Amino acid sequence: MTKQRRMIREIIDSADGHPTAEEIFVAARKRIPNIARGTVYRNLAIMEEEGEVGKVVFPSAPARYDKTGIRHGHLVCGKCGRMTDLPSDGLTDYLKDVTEGPVLDYRLTVYTVCEKCRKKSDG
Numbered sequence: 490m491t492k493q494r495r496m497i498r499e500i501i502d503s504a505d506g507h508p509t510a511e512e513i514f515v516a517a518r519k520r521i522p523n524i525a526r527g528t529v530y531r532n533l534a535i536m537e538e539e540g541e542v543g544k545v546v547f548p549s550a551p552a553r554y555d556k557t558g559i560r561h562g563h564l565v566c567g568k569c570g571r572m573t574d575l576p577s578d579g580l581t582d583y584l585k586d587v588t589e590g591p592v593l594d595y596r597l598t599v600y601t602v603c604e605k606c607r608k609k610s611d612g
């Protein structure tokens with residue numbers, strides 16, 4: 490594993506939630522000031538291909554990276570955009586039940602209002 494790749498891994502692991510490629514690049518530049526954007530993006534693509542990290546794609550927002558390549562759903566706050574993992578316990582079993590076949594892949598994003606934003610609107 491290259492030094493850059495190990496560093497990107499560390500950035501994703503220590504990130505709060507799901508960073509975008511650009512956020513990962515900004516964090517990487519703090520450690521290696523002359524690192525190229527292309528290096529970060531290329532490494533992310535390889536890591537995703539190898540299943541080391543996950544990539545969550547949105548129709549109208551930049552993709553976000555995930556600590557794990559293991560499929561799971563997400564909760565996204567419709568107000569602040571905060572994204573958290575949806576516990577997948579039971580979900581895969583449920584999907585297997587309803588599809589009556591192998592579950593090859595799924596992408597599940599549930600839009601909600603996070604606790605912070607709920608508290609804010611309560612006053």
Ligand SMILES: [Zn+2]
Binds near residue numbers: 566567570604605
């Ligand atoms: Zn929120």
Ligand SMILES: [Zn+2]
Binds near residue numbers: 562
């Ligand atoms: Zn996730």
